[in-house]
Amino acid sequence: MLNVRYLALKLIRANHKVLFVFFLFSFVFLIFCHLSYCFSLHEDSQHYKQLRYKMVNQQIAARGIYDQKVLQAMRDVPRHLFVPERRQRSAYGDFPLPIGYGQTISQPYIVALMTELLKPEKDDIALEVGTGSGYQAAVLSRIVEKVYTVEIITPLGRAAEKLINEMGYKNITVKVGDGYFGWEQYSPFDCIIVTAASDHIPPPLIKQLKNGGKMAIPVGKPFQVQKLMLVEKSEKGEIRIKNILPVRFVPLRRAQR
Numbered sequence: 001m002l003n004v005r006y007l008a009l010k011l012i013r014a015n016h017k018v019l020f021v022f023f024l025f026s027f028v029f030l031i032f033c034h035l036s037y038c039f040s041l042h043e044d045s046q047h048y049k050q051l052r053y054k055m056v057n058q059q060i061a062a063r064g065i066y067d068q069k070v071l072q073a074m075r076d077v078p079r080h081l082f083v084p085e086r087r088q089r090s091a092y093g094d095f096p097l098p099i100g101y102g103q104t105i106s107q108p109y110i111v112a113l114m115t116e117l118l119k120p121e122k123d124d125i126a127l128e129v130g131t132g133s134g135y136q137a138a139v140l141s142r143i144v145e146k147v148y149t150v151e152i153i154t155p156l157g158r159a160a161e162k163l164i165n166e167m168g169y170k171n172i173t174v175k176v177g178d179g180y181f182g183w184e185q186y187s188p189f190d191c192i193i194v195t196a197a198s199d200h201i202p203p204p205l206i207k208q209l210k211n212g213g214k215m216a217i218p219v220g221k222p223f224q225v226q227k228l229m230l231v232e233k234s235e236k237g238e239i240r241i242k243n244i245l246p247v248r249f250v251p252l253r254r255a256q257r
């Protein structure tokens with residue numbers, strides 16, 4: 001019995017260096033795995049790039065979006081970085097995703113369709129109402145000269161602003177406020193995109209649309225199917241409204257007065 005204990009002790013002593021090295025390596029390996037996981041959450045990778053290209057081919061181009069600028073912007077913007085970490089793996093699916101505070105990032109096809117409807121050009125000034133995650137603003141910013149975007153929920157607006165700055169999108173300005181009133185200071189806008197549904201088209205937005213400009217907006221009652229409308233202002237200032245397709249958006253809220 002004594003011999004067994006003696007032998008065991010000897011064995012442990014002989015191997016303590018080996019054990020130490022083993023544990024040290026395991027520790028370093030675990031730290032490495034953790035760091036590379038954290039890093040991957042803020043990084044675009046080959047894997048996500050492939051998913052994004054597939055998304056553009058199968059969900060967007062295949063459904064008739066043909067504006068090359070829009071397709072390229074959708075390929076360029078890493079959508080997975082705009083969704084909460086635990087949703088990143090689903091970021092390139094054909095559906096909207098929750099982004100917190102009861103809000104959603106739209107389905108990729110709807111983002112592409114609304115962007116294409118605006119017929120955006122490189123020297124355009126655009127207004128977005130409903131910044132949310134900042135994804136739609138980032139897509140638009142790849143095409144136009146400047147994007148002004150308004151978000152009513154303070155933490156969402158601040159988080160989107162931080163992400164947009166960290167990612168280096170220099171031509172987007174975020175404001176927290178009620179986008180129902182647009183952003184008069186920078187109006188008129190060539191393009192206006194509203195990513196929350198209103199039961200009517202806000203008159204201030206029509207006013208802030210440039211002659212010859214376009215606005216995409218979901219119109220209808222909250223939590224029901226709404227109509228995606230394209231509002232066009234002619235060079236003479238006449239308004240024409242086209243009904244594009246049924247959609248489902250979160251409601252356009254109104255600030256408490």
Ligand code: SAH
Nearest residue numbers: 130132133135136151152178179195252253
């Ligand atoms: N475009 C966003 C998704 C929009 S979800 C994206 O790419 O992620 C709709 C957003 O509109 C929500 O964040 C909601 O808080 C915001 N919103 C609702 N009413 C608003 C208002 N009156 N003014 C500005 N933003 C509003």
